Amino acid sequence: MRQRLTVEAYTQGILSGDRIILSRAITLIESKLKNDKILAKSVLENILPNTGNSMRVGITGVPGVGKSTFIEALGKHITSLKKKVAVLTIDPSSKKTGGSILADKTRMEELSRDPLAFIRPSASGLSLGGVARSTRETMLLCEAAGYEVIIIETVGVGQSETLVKGMSDFFLLLMLAGAGDEIQGIKKGIMEMADAVAINKADGANKVLAEQAVTEYQNALHLFPKSDSDFITKVVTCSALEGTGIASLWELIMEYQQSTIQNGYFQENRQAQNLEWMHDYIRQTLEEQFYENTIIKKAIATSEKSVKEGNELPVTAAERLLDIFRKSLMK
Amino acid sequence: MRQRLTVEAYTQGILSGDRIILSRAITLIESKLKNDKILAKSVLENILPNTGNSMRVGITGVPGVGKSTFIEALGKHITSLKKKVAVLTIDPSSKKTGGSILADKTRMEELSRDPLAFIRPSASGLSLGGVARSTRETMLLCEAAGYEVIIIETVGVGQSETLVKGMSDFFLLLMLAGAGDEIQGIKKGIMEMADAVAINKADGANKVLAEQAVTEYQNALHLFPKSDSDFITKVVTCSALEGTGIASLWELIMEYQQSTIQNGYFQENRQAQNLEWMHDYIRQTLEEQFYENTIIKKAIATSEKSVKEGNELPVTAAERLLDIFRKSLMK
Structure with missing residues (x-):
């Protein structure tokens, strides 16, 4: 392992937007070594005043829905607006080695070469609680490094959607038209968590089907309880492949941000999430002490x-x- | 307080279906006194082999949906089939005195006079965890006393729906036609928990509206993930006032029971609920020790x-x- 930097070096590096140091700081917070933990805590405390200034977007969808291509398209749209975007992945099942981090980057090849983008898969070998913690802290590090949009992707294993919902400002569910088999993989309750549903792969022969799905889901969702945000869940189509619908989806997210900042929900939700984070950590620790x-x-x-x-x-x-x-x- | 009975007297009384002793045993398990707790535990252990033989039906719906009238109608239908029914209420917010227990019984006046029915509101002054525990244990006592159907009603405060879902075989959501305002009170995620949705007050001028609502909800629900039970959530209408739709709803519940026993889900779900109950209790105790x-x-x-x-x-x-x-x- 490379030598550790000083707290000051990490802090300065992160605040100046140095990607190498940001990466190393993330590795530090993921470490299970006691000395690393102490160091990581000091770094986090130093950068705390510089956090919180991003739009945190959670994205979920079953395998095959085209998540990577979609996130690459959305990410590129965001960087085309001269905004810095970080993409974090929550995958509690991941047993990643160097090899599959590479695979993860290959997955979003163009975006990973974009100087305004930063891609980081979740750490391997952590419990779900550990993944939650490291992702939350990674999010803070990225914010301190000046990333204005944080995309948190989940593969939808175990409780990961609930985790991502609990750390994002806006939660997007990606789906495919033609419902049936494809949606079997989605767990109960996820639909109702979403701030927007995007029907992906709305291209070619699929286009008509996707438009039909929009109407169906819109009719369905208006029957369901309203969110505390007062924002009515929107259903839209997009094609990550053709790049259609991506810009308007981003506008929708910005609209959501504006309206929830105006009605106070944005801050309320962030504060509730912070509290929840503390209590989650307490509960997890108490349970771990017991079950371990x-x-x-x-x-x-x-x-x-x-x-x-x-x-x-x-x-x-x-x-x-x-x-x-x-x-x-x-x- | 009345004198305590012996473990044998409670056990015999419950097993012989003595309502007075059943009531006293429930009061015992709700007690916070140490000696009562020890006694209650022995009683529960004694009756354990005689539990589990009921159909456990959870029912929720916002205030105004006509829950009491509905449960009274359903309960009377069940007793008309010569089956014994117990109605338990989960109300974590309740600060019940003798007065409002009376109110609770008045609420279901006819049913409460039915010798085949037993009505018991939730204990006062308990935490949500405490209510969960006492309701689960009350359910076991009622089963040992020969009640073949247990209806667990929730007022939908806090986490009570999740609790009731976690202890019932079948979960019914009562709704009103004309959606809009009425459903505002329903929390996100509840719709997706339901094994059936009943549109109540489908009488008079409301009838047409209710039929429309059925079509709308049915269309909506088929877009949503299938339940692990493989049972497709049904939407039906009923009028507790006119007594229509009650018998067919009961048939639906019986159909559900049969099909889930056949495909093994019924037992699987019960076993998972038992395990969940143990782990919930462990987690709650660990948390209580900390937060208290x-x-x-x-x-x-x-x-x-x-x-x-x-x-x-x-x-x-x-x-x-x-x-x-x-x-x-x-x-």
């Missing part, structure tokens, strides 16, 4: 089996485990 | 303020609080 406890790890399988099969009251099993945990702490 | 800690209670407001305003990193604040907590345990 060696004695609990040994005892839990038997309890799970008897509870699942209805041979033991869930509460009885839980109390026994909590008791074992308490005693193990006293040793 | 006297020193944490004093320290947390300042941390919340600085985090909310972006003056401190959420993780920094969380770690400080966790550190305070750890030290307080060692004292």
Whole structure:
């Protein structure tokens, strides 16, 4: 591993927009080493006053929906407006090596060569909680480095959509026309989280189908509860391949930003997210201490089996485990 | 307070279907006294082999949708089929006194006089976690007392829908035609949780509107992800007032039960709910120990303020609080 820099060197490098140092700082916050953690904390505290000034856009969609091509097209549109964009990926299942980071960059080849863009896949080998934490902190580092738009992409595994929704200002769901099979992969509740739904691949013979889908989804969504943001979920079409619909989608995002800043929701939501972040971290730590406890790890399988099969009251099993945990702490 | 019975007296009374003893056993499990808790645990362990044999139906809907009248009509239909039904209410906001328990019974006057029906509102003064626990345990007591259908009603405050969804086999959402204002009260994500949507008050001039709503919701819901149960969410109309649509809705619930027993989902879901119950209880206990800690209670407001305003990193604040907590345990 390369030598660590000083806190000042990281801070100065990030604030001056140095991409190499930004990358190294992200590696630092992803590190599990104790010394790295202490260093990372100081860096984050230093740059904190320079964070928060971006538009945070979460994007989800099932595999095959064309996410990479879409994000590349959106990213290029944003840099064409002379804005700096960072693309972060949340993939809790990733066991990335150097090789597949390369693959990730190849995926968005043009965008990755754009000096106004910064692409970073999620760290490997972290728990979902760990991924959440490192992505949130990476977002702050990117903001301090002057990135005005942060795109957080999720592959939609496990709870990752909820995580991304919880750290973004605007949440976009990518879908395909012709519903049916394609939407099977989407989990319940995701549709209702979206601030906008974009029907991708609205090109060629698909175009008519996509327009039909817009009407259908729009009719469907107006039946659903309104968001706290007071913004009515829009359904639009786009073709990342042909580049159509991308500019107007970006305008929609800007419109959302403006209207939620005006009605106060933007700030409210950010504050609620900050609080949620703190409480999430507390809960995760408490749970980790319990579930990662060696004695609990040994005892839990038997309890799970008897509870699942209805041979033991869930509460009885839980109390026994909590008791074992308490005693193990006293040793 | 009345004298406590012995474990055997509670057990025998419940198993023989004695309503008075059932009521007293529920009061026992709701009690916060240590001796009551020990007694309650023994009773629950005794009756455990006699539980699980009911159809658990969760029902939600915003105030004004006619929930009480609907549940009374459904309950009476069920007892007319010679089946025993228990109605439990989850209301985390309730500060019920004797007076409003009376009000609750008056609400379903006819049903409450039916010897095959048992109505019990949720306990007062409990946390959401406490309400969840006591409702789950009450459900088990009612099953042991021979109730074949358990209706769990939620008033839709806080996280109560998720709780009820997590303890029922079938989840019904009551709605009104004419969408608009009425659905504002429904929270995001609830629509997608429902196994069926019933448009209530489909009577008089409202009838045509209700039929239109059925078509609209049916079109909308078919665009949404399929449930793990493989059961396609149905939309139906009913009028609790005129008693129409109640019998066919009950048939729908029976159809659901049959098809999910056949495809194995019914048992799978029950097992997953049991496991979830155990883990929920563990998580809640760990969190309560933290958040109810006297020193944490004093320290947390300042941390919340600085985090909310972006003056401190959420993780920094969380770690400080966790550190305070750890030290307080060692004292």
